[in-house]
Amino acid sequence: MPLAEVQHQPRAVEALKSALKSGSVHHAWLLHGPEGVGKELAAVCFAQALTCPEKPMEGCGVCSSCKRVKGRNHPDVTWVMPEDEQVQRGLAGRSDFDHTPSRDIRIEQVRALGERLSFRPLEAKHKVALLVNAHAMNASAQNALLKTLEEPPRDTILVLVTSALDKLLPTIRSRCTKAQFGPLPVEFLAAQLKAVLRRGSGQAAKKLTDEEASQAAAMAGGSLQRAMELDPAAIEVRREVIERFEALVPDDARGWLAFAEAFGDARANAEVALEVLGVWFRDVAVAQVGQGGLINSDLAPLAGVAAARVSAASLHRRATLLDEARNAITQRNGAVRLQLERMLIEMMTTA
Numbered sequence: 001m002p003l004a005e006v007q008h009q010p011r012a013v014e015a016l017k018s019a020l021k022s023g024s025v026h027h028a029w030l031l032h033g034p035e036g037v038g039k040e041l042a043a044v045c046f047a048q049a050l051t052c053p054e055k056p057m058e059g060c061g062v063c064s065s066c067k068r069v070k071g072r073n074h075p076d077v078t079w080v081m082p083e084d085e086q087v088q089r090g091l092a093g094r095s096d097f098d099h100t101p102s103r104d105i106r107i108e109q110v111r112a113l114g115e116r117l118s119f120r121p122l123e124a125k126h127k128v129a130l131l132v133n134a135h136a137m138n139a140s141a142q143n144a145l146l147k148t149l150e151e152p153p154r155d156t157i158l159v160l161v162t163s164a165l166d167k168l169l170p171t172i173r174s175r176c177t178k179a180q181f182g183p184l185p186v187e188f189l190a191a192q193l194k195a196v197l198r199r200g201s202g203q204a205a206k207k208l209t210d211e212e213a214s215q216a217a218a219m220a221g222g223s224l225q226r227a228m229e230l231d232p233a234a235i236e237v238r239r240e241v242i243e244r245f246e247a248l249v250p251d252d253a254r255g256w257l258a259f260a261e262a263f264g265d266a267r268a269n270a271e272v273a274l275e276v277l278g279v280w281f282r283d284v285a286v287a288q289v290g291q292g293g294l295i296n297s298d299l300a301p302l303a304g305v306a307a308a309r310v311s312a313a314s315l316h317r318r319a320t321l322l323d324e325a326r327n328a329i330t331q332r333n334g335a336v337r338l339q340l341e342r343m344l345i346e347m348m349t350t351a
């Protein structure tokens with residue numbers, strides 16, 4: 001079954017599988033979760049299952065139908081994504097549009113989809129629409145889609161894929177069955193990156209050593225895409241973030257403020273710093289129980305020192321404070337530097 005390709009997403013995969021198994025698949029699905037964790041792959045596998053003549057409602061992955069779904073040229077599977085995404089993926093050229101390729105999914109695209117779905121399937125039992133970056137629909141496009149969601153044409157399954165659930169109208173969300181995807185485990189990301197290195201292809205292969213691959217995985221926030229795209233400069237920052245954090249002491253407020261200033265100048269930098277610290281706290285906890293398997297394996301001696309210095313309870317508290325800061329920053333509440341300062345003050349003043 002092609003859905004077996006989607007790794008480390010047991011909840012979402014189970015939801016899709018059991019719908020297929022039941023034989024009555026809801027007409028609208030919303031696959032949501034972080035960028036680069038397998039949502040689009042799952043959507044493709046789901047579409048294969050819905051159209052495969054060899055293994056109906058399961059998919060074989062190898063027949064002509066399944067191959068064409070994956071290759072985006074199955075007549076009953078319609079892809080919708082922003083024009084600039086099509087350009088970035090090499091599916092279209094800038095000159096294919098008589099205007100600057102839009103970053104939104106335009107209302108015209110949604111209307112064209114509605115029209116296309118009004119026809120009967122050409123080959124398969126179902127027609128499937130895959131909306132990639134569904135959150136890129138602006139309000140009028142979403143309202144146009146709402147009509148299709150309310151009165152879906154027969155034998156039609158819509159699959160919306162998004163990493164920004166909150167940008168979809170509540171009326172859209174409530175009409176879809178949701179499948180939630182989570183961050184991928186660091187160990188899995190590291191293994192995937194190393195496999196890419198061994199194949200000697202891709203952007204990562206040119207730049208990263210095996211050791212750096214582990215570190216890139218640790219900093220990627222559970223996203224394979226981010227791990228692949230990580231700048232080696234960001235990996236370099238890892239050591240600096242950890243060493244500077246461990247040099248902070250409770251009675252030196254200027255030190256905390258300098259840390260917040262250094263990494264709080266831009267949202268992206270703060271996110272990297274928090275990501276690094278999150279993995280670091282995990283390493284320190286691992287060192288406390290005396291097991292091997294540190295992600296920051298090159299900093300094992302420092303992890304040992306830190307493990308002896310903080311209690312398990314305050315380490316846990318630090319992790320909680322870090323999550324709070326990370327949430328505030330990603331949800332764009334308030335100034336980035338202020339959030340870092342607040343986090344450090346709480347970490348340093350309460351043991």
Ligand SMILES: [Zn+2]
Nearest residue numbers: 052060063066
């Ligand atoms: Zn097949």
